[in-house]
Amino acid sequence: MSLLCSSRSKLLCSGIALTIAWACHGSALAIERSDILLDLVNHCVDPAQANYCTQCRAPRNDAACGAPLDCKKNTEVWALNASYTAIRDIKMCGCPSSFVHGLALPISTVRGVEDPRRPDGIWQFAWDVAINRIETEALALVVNPQFHRSQNQLHVHLLRLSRDGRGQLAKHLPSYVSSLDQVWTSAAQSAAAKGLTDYGVLVAQRGPKDYLVVVTAESPEDAFTEWRCK
Numbered sequence: 071m072s073l074l075c076s077s078r079s080k081l082l083c084s085g086i087a088l089t090i091a092w093a094c095h096g097s098a099l100a101i102e103r104s105d106i107l108l109d110l111v112n113h114c115v116d117p118a119q120a121n122y123c124t125q126c127r128a129p130r131n132d133a134a135c136g137a138p139l140d141c142k143k144n145t146e147v148w149a150l151n152a153s154y155t156a157i158r159d160i161k162m163c164g165c166p167s168s169f170v171h172g173l174a175l176p177i178s179t180v181r182g183v184e185d186p187r188r189p190d191g192i193w194q195f196a197w198d199v200a201i202n203r204i205e206t207e208a209l210a211l212v213v214n215p216q217f218h219r220s221q222n223q224l225h226v227h228l229l230r231l232s233r234d235g236r237g238q239l240a241k242h243l244p245s246y247v248s249s250l251d252q253v254w255t256s257a258a259q260s261a262a263a264k265g266l267t268d269y270g271v272l273v274a275q276r277g278p279k280d281y282l283v284v285v286t287a288e289s290p291e292d293a294f295t296e297w298r299c300k
Contacts (some may be wrong), residue, residue: 105175114145115155149199153177154192156199156228165299169223170203172228174211175282180224183257183271184216192226193250200228210235210295211273218270219288227291231274235294239274244282253283260285 079108102111113125117133128145129135137144141163148156159171174196180187196211212227241262245256253273260283261269272290276282284290291297 093290104220104222107173107175107221107225108179110145110157111155111177113148114219115150115157115177144190148172148203149174149195153189153193154195156196159227161298169296170200170228170230171297172200172203174199174226174228176224181222182216182219182224183269185224188224188252189256190254192224193253195275196226196228197250203244204228204230206275209274210290212291212295213271214291215268215270215287216290217268220286227295227297229291231294232296236274239272239282239284240292242284242286244284246276247281247283248279249283253281255264256283257285 107116109296110126110128111181113122114128116122117124117130117135122133123129123135124137126133126145128143129137130147131139131144132139142160144243146158148158154174154176156174159173161171161204162169174192176189176192178187181187182188191210200209200211208229209229210229210231212229213224214227226250243260247253247256248274249277251269257269257271264285266285266287269285269287270290272284272286272294274282274284284294286293
């Protein structure tokens with residue numbers, strides 16, 4: 071099967087590729103395509119759950135389920151607590167070890183940027199995980215707009231800025247916060263000032279304990295980051 075992706079639709083195509091990868095080895099556990107990440111959060115990140123090996127479509131390799139080592143058929147968990155988890159994005163499969171793309175997700179059900187239940191603490195959690203894998207000055211945290219995503223579980227992308235990404239951010243009138251707990255509030259205010267009802271959010275460091283927040287109508291992942299390996 072081939073997927074022909076225009077520049078405007080490549081994020082959607084990436085999501086379709088993720089769907090195909092999971093569905094091909096998890097067809098017995100049928101779910102909606104847009105609920106794959108929620109299913110992983112509910113059934114795959116914690117191997118202590120009852121019936122883990124039968125309920126999880128992509129078990130952790132450390133869960134003693136006899137899961138194959140194939141990157142696309144297992145869940146690699148980078149961090150887990152009572153509120154959030156961080157996992158390797160499937161787009162890392164087949165890439166050089168220098169390429170990093172992770173996802174930080176709430177354990178509870180939260181749809182995305184438009185959900186009033188979006189937790190303030192997810193940004194600090196994502197940052198703390200990401201700085202162990204990505205240089206601070208290059209680190210970007212991204213949430214895509216509602217209509218530029220394939221999954222309906224809130225997920226923060228852990229990425230590197232593209233070569234000219236930081237230089238491009240200044241053109242989008244960033245706001246600044248001293249605490250990552252202020253990101254959602256700052257983003258909502260910026261979006262309102264720009265007349266945006268649906269928007270993506272990018273967070274990067276400006277200085278010690280000082281962060282910039284950019285909102286755009288398009289996908290910040292696509293515009294400013296190295297979201298896939300060459």
